[in-house]
Amino acid sequence: MCRSIKTLRPPVLPTEATEEDIHAAALQYVRKVSGFRAPAAHNREVFDRAVDEIAEATRRLLDELEVRGSARAGQRQEAAPAGQR
Secondary structure: OOOOOOOOOOOOOOOOOOHHHHHHHHHHHHHHHHOOOOOOHHHHHHHHHHHHHHHHHHHHHHHHOOOOOOHHHHHHHHHOOHHHO
């Protein structure tokens, strides 16, 4: 794994990941996988699209993850109707 990519979920990250955090992680991933720090002009569109798609997938992942024992997981339980707990 690329050492520049940090864990973006609580409690490892004290607050929720920002859009900047998510984009930076996606960019590092695409750089690592492609082997290019910056793409040539003819590859810019596909490179940027990959970063955007990975950032979106990362956002969904972080939004949908349930981390047991975290404050966020506790909030989800409290919000659920009593019959679903």
